[in-house]
Amino acid sequence: MGRNKEFEEEAVLQKAMELFWKQGYEKTSMSDLVEYMGIHRKSLYDTFGDKHALYLKAIDYYSVSISERLKTVISQADTANEGIKSIFDIMIHGTNERPWGCFIVNAATELALRDKEVEEKIEAVFARSEKLMGDLVRKGQESGEFSCGLSAEALGEILHCTLLGIRVYTRTSTSRDKLNHLADNFLQLLKIQNK
Structure with a gap:
């Protein structure tokens, strides 16, 4: 008879994600993971596979958690403008508890060009983020909050790129005041109507 797992899978996956997030994929060894996750090496392999498979699962875990967080923020906002402002606030100020930037941006810059699975x-x-941003912009266009000079899809892509840039900035000494100023300027650009 097999032994029951002595750990909660989601909790240890979150720990693995945090360690990869802090150190990056290349600098994180299996020994680091075993120690940080608090499980035996055999349990890690049996449950998650090798380091690469665990990393891919960590990307999925982060992706789901950030997507749910953004959807919650958007659903709680009364207007599209408030929704976008709240997303900027999360990206700028939500990094204080974890000043390691964005796990997805980190994965993209470290591995995407040389690891097909990570890239995919x-x-x-x-793509999901751009669609979410595009849907939010469309809501603002339909309510008259935002300009219709560009398509919601195009503005969603630009918004997504702006948010990615801010996530990179949060890993530097750039002041939060500058990032707030960038967010405010972007919201003003959304409101400029065609003459």
Whole structure:
């Protein structure tokens, strides 16, 4: 008879994600993971596979959690403008508890160009994010909050790129005041109507 797992899978997956997030894929060894996750090496392999498979699962885990968080923020906003402002706030100020930037951006810059599986996951996450941003912009266009000079899809892509840039900035010494200023300027651009 097999032994029951002595750990909660989601909790240890979150720990693996945090360690990869802090250190990056290349700098994280299996020994680091075993120690940080608090499980035996055999349990890690039996449950998650090798380091690469665990990393891919960590990307999925992060992707689902950030997507749910953004959807919750958007659903709680009364207007599209408030929704976008809240997303900027999360990206700028939500990094204080974890000042490691964005796990997806980190994965993209570290591995996507040389790891096809990581690249495919990152592309899928970016596509979902762009769609979410596009839908939010469309809501603002339909309510008259935002300009219709560009399509919601195009503005969603630009918004997504702006948010990615901010996530990179949060890993530098750039002041939060500058990032807030960028967010405010972007929202003003959305409101400029065609003459």
